[in-house]
Amino acid sequence: MPKNSKVVKRDLDDEVIESVKDLLSNEDSSDDAFKKSELMVGDQEEKDVDVEEGSDVEDERPAWNSKLQYILAQVGFSVGLGNVWRFPYLCQKNGGGAYLVPYLILLLIIGIPLFFLELSVGQRIRRGSIGVWNYISPKLGGIGFASCVVCFFVALYYNVIIGWSLFYFSQSFQHPLPWDQCPLVKNASHTFVEPECEKSSATTYYWYREALNISSSLSESGGLNWKMTICLLAAWVMVCLAMIKGIQSSGKIMYFSSLFPYVVLLCFLVRGLLLNGSLDGIRHMFTPKLEIMLEPKVWREAATQVFFALGLGFGGVIAFSSYNKRDNNCHFDAVLVSFINFFTSVLATLVVFAVLGFKANIINEKCVIQNSEKILKLLKTGNLSQDMIPHHINFSSITAEDYNLVYDIIQKVKEEEFDSLGLKSCKIEDELDKAVQGTGLAFIAFTEAMTHFPASPFWSVMFFLMLVNLGLGSMFGTIEGIITPIVDTFKIRKEILTVICCLVAFFIGLIFVQRSGNYFVTMFDDYSATLPLLIVVILENIAVTRIYGIEKFMEDLKDMLGFSPSQYYYYMWKYVSPLVLLCLLVASIVQMGLSPPGYNAWIEDMATEEFHSYPTWGMIVCISLMVLAILPVPIVLIVRRCNLIDDSSGSLASVSYKRGRIIKEPANLEGDNTSLIHGKSPSEVPSPNFGKNIYRKQTGSPTLDTAPNGRYGIGYLMADMPDMPESDL
Numbered sequence: 001m002p003k004n005s006k007v008v009k010r011d012l013d014d015e016v017i018e019s020v021k022d023l024l025s026n027e028d029s030s031d032d033a034f035k036k037s038e039l040m041v042g043d044q045e046e047k048d049v050d051v052e053e054g055s056d057v058e059d060e061r062p063a064w065n066s067k068l069q070y071i072l073a074q075v076g077f078s079v080g081l082g083n084v085w086r087f088p089y090l091c092q093k094n095g096g097g098a099y100l101v102p103y104l105i106l107l108l109i110i111g112i113p114l115f116f117l118e119l120s121v122g123q124r125i126r127r128g129s130i131g132v133w134n135y136i137s138p139k140l141g142g143i144g145f146a147s148c149v150v151c152f153f154v155a156l157y158y159n160v161i162i163g164w165s166l167f168y169f170s171q172s173f174q175h176p177l178p179w180d181q182c183p184l185v186k187n188a189s190h191t192f193v194e195p196e197c198e199k200s201s202a203t204t205y206y207w208y209r210e211a212l213n214i215s216s217s218l219s220e221s222g223g224l225n226w227k228m229t230i231c232l233l234a235a236w237v238m239v240c241l242a243m244i245k246g247i248q249s250s251g252k253i254m255y256f257s258s259l260f261p262y263v264v265l266l267c268f269l270v271r272g273l274l275l276n277g278s279l280d281g282i283r284h285m286f287t288p289k290l291e292i293m294l295e296p297k298v299w300r301e302a303a304t305q306v307f308f309a310l311g312l313g314f315g316g317v318i319a320f321s322s323y324n325k326r327d328n329n330c331h332f333d334a335v336l337v338s339f340i341n342f343f344t345s346v347l348a349t350l351v352v353f354a355v356l357g358f359k360a361n362i363i364n365e366k367c368v369i370q371n372s373e374k375i376l377k378l379l380k381t382g383n384l385s386q387d388m389i390p391h392h393i394n395f396s397s398i399t400a401e402d403y404n405l406v407y408d409i410i411q412k413v414k415e416e417e418f419d420s421l422g423l424k425s426c427k428i429e430d431e432l433d434k435a436v437q438g439t440g441l442a443f444i445a446f447t448e449a450m451t452h453f454p455a456s457p458f459w460s461v462m463f464f465l466m467l468v469n470l471g472l473g474s475m476f477g478t479i480e481g482i483i484t485p486i487v488d489t490f491k492i493r494k495e496i497l498t499v500i501c502c503l504v505a506f507f508i509g510l511i512f513v514q515r516s517g518n519y520f521v522t523m524f525d526d527y528s529a530t531l532p533l534l535i536v537v538i539l540e541n542i543a544v545t546r547i548y549g550i551e552k553f554m555e556d557l558k559d560m561l562g563f564s565p566s567q568y569y570y571y572m573w574k575y576v577s578p579l580v581l582l583c584l585l586v587a588s589i590v591q592m593g594l595s596p597p598g599y600n601a602w603i604e605d606m607a608t609e610e611f612h613s614y615p616t617w618g619m620i621v622c623i624s625l626m627v628l629a630i631l632p633v634p635i636v637l638i639v640r641r642c643n644l645i646d647d648s649s650g651s652l653a654s655v656s657y658k659r660g661r662i663i664k665e666p667a668n669l670e671g672d673n674t675s676l677i678h679g680k681s682p683s684e685v686p687s688p689n690f691g692k693n694i695y696r697k698q699t700g701s702p703t704l705d706t707a708p709n710g711r712y713g714i715g716y717l718m719a720d721m722p723d724m725p726e727s728d729l
């Protein structure tokens with residue numbers, strides 16, 4: 001339809017029915033109703049166009065420039081820092097290669113089905129999380145608001161980690177690297193090594209003292225760390241500039257931010273495999289410990305990792321898929337992105353343990369040399385007899401195997417007085433068993449390993465640039481999970497909202513760049529997302545399978561995809577996934593109850609971490625984070641159920657959708673919640689079948705009509721009242 005064509009005025013009870021071409025092909029020549037009807041055929045090649053009644057203005061929804069851009073966006077969102085510093089730790093901790101078995105099983109049971117569900121509802125309804133769940137059931141409209149709150153909490157501290165990475169990236173352009181050696185302290189008489197560094201290590205000292213300048217407790221603020229404040233500002237400026245035009249600006253950046261980490265990981269893998277000891281690390285990593293698989297904790301941690309690795313419940317998945325064409329094969333996308341995420345985790349694990357194997361080999365060599373010197377001293381003083389040392393042992397060039405042979409002999413012969421000799425067992429497995437994750441892996445263990453690389457500044461630049469890109473990819477999806485639903489719902493200009501959101505987040509985020517900021521990052525990471533997101537995804541599953549109807553949803557998928565999805569998803573969505581999620585929720589609550597709430601504080605005098613319990617006000621903050629994140633769900637439910645806000649106010653009225661625009665519909669909150677358009681009885685409600693072309697029935701046609709394909713109309717209600725206030729939902 002040409003843009004400037006005049007649109008005929010119609011009554012509010014007109015319906016829109018999909019598949020104009022099907023209607024035309026089956027039109028009865030004697031049916032005057034069809035002949036007198038006005039047809040609106042929209043070109044949906046790139047964007048859905050909504051023409052407002054009596055207006056020449058079109059409201060266009062942005063669309064991805066290509067399928068590749070969309071896949072890279074979803075991959076960038078799902079593949080984040082957790083793939084690099086969380087998955088390898090869990091794999092090493094929970095049975096090595098055996099951990100992959102429960103992870104894959106749970107990926108098939110909850111990961112792919114729930115990821116497919118979020119992709120499909122976003123693509124089907126073409127709205128952000130608020131609009132999607134309000135559309136399915138206004139009483140559960142709070143799910144979308146809860147997702148936005150969780151996204152905001154996560155964005156607050158996630159961007160701080162990007163700021164840390166930017167700081168290390170900026171410090172990597174020097175040789176030697178600033179964390180290569182302990183600093184020297186000079187006084188009037190002599191020069192000595194910094195005691196805090198000497199008691200720990202150069203990389204540990206640099207992280208806690210130079211980078212964070214950390215305080216000794218949560219209650220000791222210590223003021224702002226100006227270096228990290230500047231880095232946090234830079235991180236938010238990057239996010240704001242990338243997101244200010246929505247997917248039109250962030251989509252182009254995805255080509256670099258999503259692909260560059262793979263280039264770096266492959267380079268690190270090739271370089272790592274050429275290092276001495278790397279194969280020891282990989283062998284240790286993937287040596288299966290099958291007995292650990294039977295422990296419930298392994299399955300709980302695998303389920304949690306699957307859940308968060310795919311970004312379920314955040315709203316970013318729904319937001320990205322809402323910019324797709326409605327006939328896009330989102331089932332293929334769900335399977336593809338899920339397995340890309342899995343193989344990225346395995347690739348990152350190979351890289352991490354190849355490098356950690358190299359680091360462990362260096363530490364083990366130092367251990368052998370130091371303890372061999374002790375044995376030589378004991379031989380000279382007569383504490384040990386030369387007869388117990390095998391003749392082929394040469395202490396000037398002793399290997400780790402020879403040292404362990406001598407160690408075992410001495411331990412057997414000097415069993416009673418062995419402890420007083422001060423000898424240590426130097427085994428590379430013992431070093432690799434020291435599991436590290438998160439910031440401890442990225443900013444301490446990995447940075448220490450890179451100091452031993454040839455051309456270490458180059459590898460440091462590459463590594464921290466990779467972390468920045470991994471973080472930005474996830475941040476784009478997280479911010480999109482906030483911006484898209486709010487723009488769709490409240491009709492705010494995206495540019496203005498993006499700037500306001502980033503500014504507010506930066507100023508709130510200043511609590512994370514205090515000297516005690518690292519402890520707040522730990523608090524938010526532990527309490528702001530885990531339980532609220534589990535509850536959100538459980539409610540999403542219930543909304544689709546129980547309230548909207550799993551059979552109806554499967555039919556909608558068949559109409560959208562062009563084929564019937566496997567019945568496997570039917571049983572997963574209806575029975576298995578909700579049960580597994582409930583078990584995971586209960587297990588997480590139990591785990592949280594059994595684990596004393598607290599954090600690891602860095603004690604400067606001892607140069608070590610010490611567990612501290614949260615003060616009373618800290619516990620209040622932890623509980624408040626969880627309550628605030630899930631609070632929108634009961635609030636919206638109560639408001640809808642009790643009709644606390646008058647419909648004429650336009651604030652919480654029932655909502656129906658037409659292409660590209662939300663319009664107000666008088667709500668009957670006591671009606672059937674399974675209806676996609678509320679305020680009608682179930683028999684009057686058309687099924688939500690979205691087509692590429694739309695047909696408008698003429699005034700006076702029956703309320704319920706059947707399309708040629710045997711399905712009801714698509715359930716859009718198009719208002720002829722341009723002055724009617726739009727709903728806030």
